[in-house]
Amino acid sequence: EVQLVESGGGLVQRGGSLRLSCAASGFTVSSNYMSWVRQAPGKGLEWVSIVYSGGGTYYADSVKGRFTISRDNSKNTLYLQMNSLRAEDTAVYYCARAEDYDSRGAFDSWGQGALVTVSS
């Protein structure tokens, strides 16, 4: 069974840093496209970042230069390092898998989400 479990969320001051983790089971993170998507309280979904199976990465302009997506193949875990956090980064952060992204372009499995709150 495919499962994604996020951790690392919490309360952080503006300008601070936080690292989210997403532990995967039932599949291999490095063989799939993996992404982070966030949702501010009461708002819609916003794509944050993606890492290709080949290792390439893309970021939303709103986080470029501040956030870094990475993975640890030995731990089968995806990460999101978030630096210089702003109030507008407050959201639930979901990790998501895109199996066969090149032909589907969609995220078929999602974690339960991790809440990040940035205080000012």
Added chain:
Amino acid sequence: DIQMTQSPSSVSASVGDRVTITCRASQGISRWLAWYQQKPGKAPKLLIYAASSLQSGVPSRFSGSGSGTDFTLIISSLQPEDFATYYCQQANSFPLTFGGGTKVEIK
């Protein structure tokens, strides 16, 4: 960036009703469109990928169509468990973008 515009933003419907949600892209995205369902406090769930392909395990009352800039999600006969918010997402180019959501409420 490609803007995704969903309509309506909310719809009130009864069990058994046919519900239609539309999604318009600001530029052509071929068939690179997915639909998700999200219930309060839960993660999104993939319903449709590549505009019209039904994700495994999703009931056949859900269907998607369209290509280019205009897309449609249809729920043929609304069930109690379908009351939720629905999002479209384009995967034609980065940054990936989502529509603003359509909340399907009980009439």
